[in-house]
Amino acid sequence: MTTMTMFDYINQEQETLTNILQMYDFSSDPSLAKMGTVTVLATGSSFNACLSAKIAFEKLADVSITIEEPYNFNHYGRLIKGTDTIIGVSQSGKSASTIDAMQNPHKSEIQRIVLTSDLTSPIAQVVNKVIDLNMGIETVGFVTKGFSATVMQLILLAIKVGVSKNQIDEQRLAELKQELLEIISNIQSVIDKSNAFFEHHENLLKLGGRFVALGYGPNWGVAKEFETKFTETVRRPSQGFELEAYMHGPYLEADWEHTLFFIETPSVNQSRSQALADYMDSYVGKILKVTTEKSSDAAVLGLDVTISEMFSPLLLIIPFQLIAYRTATVKGIDLSKRIFDDFDSVLKSKI
Template identity: 85%
Template sequence: MATMTMLDYINQEQEALTKILNDYDFSSDFKLAKMHTVTILATGSSYNACLSAKIAFEEIADVSITIEEPYNFNHYGRLIKSTDTIIGVSQSGKSASTIDAMKKLANSEIQQIVLTSDEKSPIAQVADQVIDLNMGIETVGFVTKGFSATVLQLILLAIKVGVSKAQIDEGRLKELKQELHEIISNIQSVIDKSNAFFENHEQLLKLGGRFVALGYGPNWGTAKEFETKFTETVRRPSQGFELEAYMHGPYLEADWEHTLFFIETPSSNQARSQALADYMNEYVGTVLKVTTEKSSDQNVLGLDVSVSEIFSPLLLIIPFQLLAYRTATAKGIDLSKRIFDDFDSVLKSKI
C-alpha cells in the first residue's frame, strides 16, 4: 500500500466533507438545548479549527465560547462560573494536555463533549459524549483533511444545538445544509486555482525568507492555521495575525524578505485590510491576497465563490494547505521523513 501524503488528504477533502454533511444527524437533543456558555479545550491545528468555527458556532447556536490552550488552562486557568459545557478537541485523541484538562473536570456537573477521529483513543475515554470526526485516521502529521473536518463538525454541532433550542426550523435547516453543500462542491475548483497560483509564484515562495498571513473575523483562525502549516512544512519563519493586531506593533519588523498574505471576504473589515495591504506593499517583498471574490490580478488568488463569511474558512484554508505542501516540496523538503522523531516520547506531548 502506497504511503499517504499531505497532498492525498487535501485531495480527499471534498469527498470527506460531503460524507460528513450527508451522514450528520440533526435531530433535537435535550442535553444540547441547555448549552449556553462553552469552554473549548484544544491545541495546535485543533485550536485553529475552533477559532475558525467560533463565530459561526456562536451565531448559529446562540452561545458564548471561550477557547483555551489546555496545558495553560490545566495549570493556571479558571473556568467561567456559568460554564455549562466543555468541548475537548483532539483529532488524534492523544493530546496529553487536552486529556489531562478534561480529566480534571471529569467529576463536575458540566456537560463534556469530545471531538476526535479515533473513538478508541485515550481522549474518548474521558468524556460523556464522543463525536467522531467521521473522516478516518489521518496518518500524516501535518493535518489538512482533519482540520477541515473539525471546522465542519463544529459548525454542524452548532446547527444541532440551534435545532435543539428550537431556534432553527426545518426551512432554515434546509437552507444551511444547502449552503454547506454548495461550499463543499467548490473545493476541487479551489484546489485547481491554488495549484495555478503556486505555479505562477513558485520561485517567490521557494525563496521566501518570512511569511505572514493576516485575517479578520473567522479567518483569524485561517491565518493561525497558515502559521501552523507553513511552520511545520516550509520551515521558514511564519506567523498568522488578526488584522488589527498586526497594526499594533508587528508591522514594525516588515522588510524586503517578507511575503504578506491578506485573507479577505466581503465584510465591513475588507476596506481596512485593503488599506493595510496598499500601505505595506511599499515596505515588503511581496503582498499576495487570497479572497473569495473574483480577481484578474496575478498577485490575488480569487476563488470566485459566493459564501457567507462565517463559513468561508472551509474554503479559504485550502489554498494555504496546498501552498504549504507545494512550497515545501519545491524547496526539496521530504515531508515523509520524520524529524525530531523522539519529541513526543521525551516531552510526553502525546500519549
C-alpha cells in the same frame, strides 16, 4: 503500501466533507439544548479550527465560547462562572494536555464533549459524549483533512444545538445544509485555482524567507493555521495575525524578505485590510491576497465564490494547505522523512 501525502488528503476533503454532511444527525438533543456558556480546549491545528468555527458556532447555537490552550488551562486556568459545557478537540485523541484538562475534576453537571477521529482513544474515556470527526485516521502529521473536518463538525454541532433550542426550524436547516453543500462542491475548483496560483508565484515562494498571513473574523483562524502549516512544512519563519493586531507592533519588523498574505471576504473589515495592504506594499517583498471574490490580478487568488463569511474558512484554508505542501516540495524538504522522531516520547506531549 502507498505512502499518503498532504496533497492526497487535500484531494480527499471534498468527498470527506460531503460524507460528513450527508451522514449527520440533526435531530434534537435535550442535553445540547442547555448549552449556553462553553469552554473549548484544543491545541495546534485543532485550536485553529475552533477559532475558525467560533463565530459560526456562537451565531448558530446562540452560545458564548472561550477557547483555551489545555496545558495552560489545566495549570493556571479557571472556568468562567456559569460554564455548562466543556468541548475538547483532539484529532488523535492522544493529546496529553487536552486529556488532563478534560478529566480534571469539575462540577458534575457540566457536560463534557470530545471531538476525535479515534473513538477508542484515551480522551474518549473521560467524557460524557464522543463525536466522531468521521474522516478516518490521517497518517500524515501535518493535518489538512483533519482541520477541515473539525471546522465542519463544529459548524454542524452548532446547527444541532440551534435545532435543539428550537432556534433553527426545518426551513432554516434546509437552507444551511444547501449552503454547505454548495461550498463543498467548490473545493476541487479551489484546488485547481490554488495550484495555478502557486505555479505563477513558485520562484517567489521557493526563495521566500519570512511569511505572514493576516485575516479577520473567522479567517483569523485560517491565518493561524497558515502559521502552523508553514512552520511545520516550509520551516521558515511564519506567523498568522488577526488583521488589527498586526497593526499594533508586528508591522514594525516588515522588510524586503517578507511575503504578506491577506485573507479577504466581503465584510466591513475588507476596506481596512485593503488599506493596510496598500500601505505595506512598498515595505515588503511581495503582497499576495486570497479572496472569495473574483479577481484578474495576478497577485490575487480570487476564488470567485458566493459564501457567507462565517463559513468561508472551509474554502479559504485550502489554498494555504496546498501552497504549504508545494512550497516545501520545491524547497527540497522531504515531508515523508520524520524529524525530531523522539519528541513525543521524551516530552510526553502525546500518550
